[in-house]
Amino acid sequence: MATSKDQITVTLKATQTLANCLIQVSGHDSAIPLGNGVNVLLYVPDYWANNNFIFHNFDLVSSVSNANLLEQYIDELPPQVLVIIVSAGNIPTANFTTGLRNALQSVGSLSISQDFVGSNNFCLIGSKGTNIGNAFESLTVSTTNATLEQTLTPKFHTNVLSVSVSPTSQFINRNGVQIYVPIGQGLNVVLFDKNMHFLSSEAFNTGSSDNECSFLVRHLNGIQPEVLVVMFTNGDVQQHLSTDAINMIKTFGSNFIDRLTRNDLWYLIGKKGLSNPLSEYSTNSTGTISGRYFVTGDEGSSSFRLTIGSGRKDTDVFNYSVVDDDLNTPRSVQTGSGLLITVIDDFTGITLSSQLYPTSSDDNINTICNLLYYQVAIGSIVMISASNCDTSHFNSHPLIPAIESLGSNLIRNFTGGSNQVYAIIGRKGASKGSVPEILSTDSATSMSADFDYNYRYTRPYIEIHARSVGQNAGTSSGTTEIKLNQVQVPMNYTIGLNVLVIDEQTGNILNNQTYDTHSSSTASSDFTTLINSLPNGRSVVIVINQDAITNLSTDAKSAIKLLGSQQIDSVQIGDSWSLVGSKGGDASSCTECHSSSKATSCESWLMVKSLYPDISGVNVSVHSCGKLSSSGSGMASIYFAGQLVSMSYGPGLNVVVFNPSDGDTIISKTNYNTVSSSTNGDTFADMIKTLPFGYSVIIAVQDSIGTLSTKAKNAFKMIGVESIDLVNQYGSLCVIGNKGFSRGSILENFSNDSPASIQLWIPLIPPTPGPEFIFGAIALIICLFAFSITALGYYVELQNHDQYNVHAGYTTNFTSPAYSGPPVRRPTKKALLVAINYKNTVRTVALLTDKKGDLQDSIVTMKTTRKRLVSNGYMDNSNIVMLSDDNPNDPNLDIRPTKANILKQIQWLTKDVQAGDVILFSYFGHGNREPLPTGMPYKNSYQVGPYQKSYLITLNSQNYPNNKEPLYATDFQSAFKDVPVGVNVTWLMNFCFAGGCGKNIPTGNTLNNNLIAFNAVNEDYPSNFRYNMLRTLNDQLSKDATYQTLYNKTYNQLKSDRVLSESNYPQPYQQLNQLNKTGKDLSQLNFLSPIN
Known part of the structure; x- marks a missing residue:
């Protein structure tokens, strides 16, 4: 069989005789050597050894304990890994455990996981995160060989980096494959490129030498922002860890590093410039800490980052933690037990709800089930963190199936208590095993995922x-x-x-x-x-x-x-x-x-x-009414293409099947009386199993769903049904599903005490297989991204096909259906920071200067402001522009803080902002006013015009050294006049007479609605030469400070410093001026938060 360079052909044979078993992959000169039991071959992208393949054998013929190892092995596989399985020899039924069967379902198995009995032969080609029944399988009796041959095009859109640290060992894995890096004593720093390819590894023994800290700081300082960094401890790192080193590590997002004590365990996955880590944890116990970082699709401007952690009460920093994007304040909970559940809109990335739910009562579990089943839209992201969780009520309620409908594969193994932690970044309707998830029995953990929300997951x-x-x-x-x-x-x-x-x-x-x-x-x-x-x-x-x-x-x-x-x-x-x-x-x-x-x-x-x-499409309407009680009576109806489907409606399952690619022709219409006999449910399951992928299945229950076997319930899951475990004996259920769609991603409705109805317009043209699809037959419906929702992928794919003249731009330009107004934007936050040292400039009387470089700490303070904004999560480094005069000898570098440049950059600051956005202007330099009040120094200064001529003293537009140029308050205010109402405009003004810039703002200028200003002094006084409001304010910045808290702390700190003022001046803290034009309560508004 001819194949393209991106394809591989896999040939499999399973028999009772080891010598006759076969795994043959194109490109390999010989067959893979096998062993008795279950042979597993994985395709892992970019794995340097053995042409991207990894092989393991699990001898289930001789030991049931190996079944537990195989179950764990499959559970730990990252999403999308291609899994090839061949049995060899006589495997006893007892060695094929329930846990192993469940694990096999996460790679798409139905026949093997459901029907295997001792001595069966089997082989499988699947992928981690594929819906149940979507793998290629062959299961035969012992006397018949099981064979498969398929040509595949493996395609991966997710990379996973994992780290695990214990007192005796440290491991780093990429896509489930251990990366062997040199590990030394002390703090180890391992670098990866954006594709998670290993770059370098260095160890710094900061527990024994001050010099090592200097080397560490120098090394970290040279790392570029796009480099992925893993740091972890091996022994003591704290004894000689300097403040400089701690602050440098914080620039990679660390929240824990300054809390380390000697011999603590600690790891971090991060990047330079992040305010929060991608994954981080620390403990002083002897256990293990672990974390993972998932990158889904191409990380870029259209993605946002989700981070979740479960601390098992191992630290006072957090017990649970959720961060919705690096720019938003993290949600941390230090106390409490149960499940922290956060729901995020998949289109906007906005957090819809976040709440800690105790799990110690039936009522609490019912509340969680109600949330996950009825209040979360298909496609929504759901983050769950569990700590010290009581699971005694889990099995009496459908909580585990509800979490599985988010893509969970591991929740079935979660037993809770103080020794287990669990976290998932799931998506309603995702296939089992397709989402970031972590379960640990001996460690606290955290993980992070980059999620592309603009294009790939549009809900149509x-x-x-x-x-x-x-x-x-x-x-x-x-x-x-x-x-x-x-x-x-x-x-x-x-x-x-x-x-x-x-x-x-x-x-x-x-x-x-x-x-x-x-x-x-x-x-x-x-x-x-x-x-x-x-x-x-x-x-x-x-x-x-x-x-x-x-x-x-x-x-x-x-x-x-x-x-x-x-x-x-x-x-x-x-x-x-x-x-x-x-x-x-x-x-x-x-x-x-x-x-x-x-x-x-x-x-x-x-x-x-x-x-x-x-x-074109076909309309389908389904109505179901169960008996609702033992003495009641029910009914069912299915309307298809304008007509009531003519069939023998009866108790149990009334089922209509059609192929959307063949138009509106019904293929079959059958009543499966599951009330009279459970074997009719199995007959229904056999029918579903043989259906081609993508066929539509319509179901209306009449009177009762009857008693369904596991086989029959699995058939419902194969067509995407989520509620099959919720319907009671006399309940109503209606379904419009598709063979191969992931559980929870299709249209269904059920009720145990009333009738239920659904309606859907079904497109009649299937998506043509494209490069994003993996397997030939499955290509009709499966787009295997992590987080993928097969129903969403199906409908979005239909939008993109030029064959049917559907505009491709609809996907990239699509706006969420505005059922309650336009979609919510994620706020944009930008900052313009200006600092002038006046180095190499000539002082003039008119502009209050007679010496050089008299604001020597202005530029240092400006750079500190930038670092604090980034490290505290207020904004990304790429949205900050700095103007300063610390490089005056380069005439080609047009970033000098001239009047023209400042006004030009204010245009950048205000361009395209909308209500809900935040912009910050910070100025550290000289200022003046005309005329000066009586008794002020410099009273022989240049004085013209009315009192309100306040201005910033900027550099002029000529080459150095030359005079300076005033930027008058009227011109400065005018630069912000067209900013839309609802934009938070914050000024940090550290210069003489700063308060005057916010006075007498003309009517019609939106600063009258948007402005919040901190001024070093009001309009009546120059700043004391020792006074630095901005530096003091920087020291008070934190991730959750309100404007009023920040102002009060700055005021009190200046007061406690007892800075002496010049003769006849008030104390500097008495000159601190706050201006609020927004009408908002600044004691309730966080610093740089939206005001609309």
Whole structure:
């Protein structure tokens, strides 16, 4: 078989006789030598030995303990690693443990993990993080050889760097492969390039010599920002660790280094210029500490960084820690036990919620399950950190399946208590084993992941949830609500018809209103007018709160039928009824749910039609009603392409199958009566197993789901169903899934006490396999990134195909459906720092100078400000510009702080900023005012014009040495006049008469809305020559300081310093001036936080 240079062909054979077993890979001169038991070959990119392949044998023929080792080996594999498995010999059933079967599911196994019995032969080609059933497998009886041959194109988008430190050993792994680096006594520094390729390793014995600290500082100082750095201890490093060395290590993001004591264990994964580490931990125990850093896709400007840690109460720094991007304040919790859960919007990167949940009661576990199942949108990122966790209630609730739907593979092994820690950066709907995750029984841990959110993971549909609670359902049934992407739409939800209108082309909300058709005689007419005015295709959501039928007119009911309703005539006073439909649509384009005694819910995915202008599709609507009690009766219906599917609906599973690539032709329609016999569930599972990847499977449960075997439940998981473990014997369940889609990524709805309905428009054109896909057949639906959601990948891929004239720009320029306004921007933060030493300049009377270099610490202070801004997480180094006169001999270096340059850089500072952004201007130099007040020094100075002529003394635009040039307050203020309202404009002004720059700001200048200023002195006094507000302020900066706290600390520090002022001047602390034009309470507003 001919292959391209990027492809490999794998040939496998498994038999009972070792000599006849085979693993043959193209490019290898000979077959891999095998052993009895399970033979595992891994493809790891950039592995220097053996053509990127690593081989291990686990002898399960003779020992069950080797099954535990194999389970652990698979569990520890990073996402995307290609896994090739061949059995050899007679493996007993008892040696094929439950834990091993679960581990095999994380590489895509179904047949082997589910059906293996002793002496079976098997082989497998899978990938870590592939959904169950998506691997290539062959499982045969002992007398038949198991064989496979596949041509593959391995493609990797994730690199993982791991570090582990104990008192006796230190390990670094890249993509699961140990990197052998020289390790010396003391503090070891290992460098990697951006692709995690090893560069160098040095050891500095700072525990024994001061000189070693000097060498360490010099070494760290020379490291470039793009270099990935791993540091760890081997023995004592603290005894001679200097302040300079500690401060230098902090520039790589360390939060722990200054807390080390002798012989502590410590490691850090970081980069220069970060305010927080990629991964870091320290302990004084004799255990092990470990961490990981995941890079997903291409790290760049479109990515943000997530970091999570579990400290096992081993330190006073944190017990749990979550950092949402390096620029945001970390969420750290020092006390408490349980699960810290943080939910992040996958499109914006904004933290939606973060809360510590104790796990010591059933109520708490129910709260967590409710969050993960019902309040997290598909694709959302969920970070979980566990410490000292009580797991005694886990198994009595579906918590483990809920966490598995985030991509977890290890939560099943988590036993909690004080000896285990667990952390995951998961994504709702990700395949098992495809996300960053870590479980440790003997160590505290932290890990970090770079996540590309702008392009790759765009959500091209809106999840609509419509819930109705009629009067007959009672107050215990909850509340009426409409959610879009699991966010409740802000409406009053009063009695009557609560109506939401959505633009199907853009996802924007056009109208939301309640029509009180319970008590008002005119509301029906108003509602009818609204519906009749809508164009065909317009999306409408309706839910009844309490009652809407009392005064609902016939015309209003007819208007509702225009939305596709089939049930409105049956709704009685006090009933619950919910609908998601479209104007002019039929029953298949509408989902509705009605109950006379229970709450109802409908689920629909509104595909944003502007993304699919030339793709046809088919509407599908599914309704399920279980018996809901032993004496009740249920029903089921499936509408397909405008028609009720004609089939023998009956108890159990009513299933319709079709192939989206063949148009709207149904392939099969079958009732599997799982109520009368559980074997019918297994028959259903056999059907799912044989379906080609990508086929759509539609299911409506009638009366009862019956008793399902593990085999049948696995079949549900193979088509993406998340809720199969939640549905009780008489519950309702409806599903629109696809063979091969990851669990939790498809449209489903269930209820154990009411009917359930769903609706979806299904594109009829499958994505063509592209370079991002891995396996031939699986290429139709699997895009194996870590964090990948197969359903999202499917729909996004459809947007990109020029074959169907879909504009590729929709993916890169797509804005999140604006169901409640435009998507939230991540705030931009920028700073312009100016410091003038006046070195090599001539003093003039007019500009208050008569000697050279009289502000010798200005530039040092400016550079300190930059370091503090970066190290405390306020902004990235790339968003800071500095102007200074410390390089005056280079006429080509146009960064001198001239008036022209300062104004030019203010243009950069204010360019393209929007409400919610933050800009900082800091100035350390001379200033003056015209005229000076009576009694001030320099009263013979140049004085013209009115009192308000305050100015900054900048350098002029000519070559050195020459006079200086004033930048008047009026011109300075004008440079900020067009900054949008809602931008935080902060000034740090360290010069004489600084307060005058914030006075008399003209009407219409947005500084009157945006400005917060710290001034060295007010407009009436020059600064004392020994007074340095900015330097003192720098000393007070911390990651969580409010403006008022920062001001108070600076004031008190200056007061305690007892700086002597010149004759007739107030003390410097009495001259400190604060200006707030924002109207915000500065005691509640953190320094450099958004003000909108």
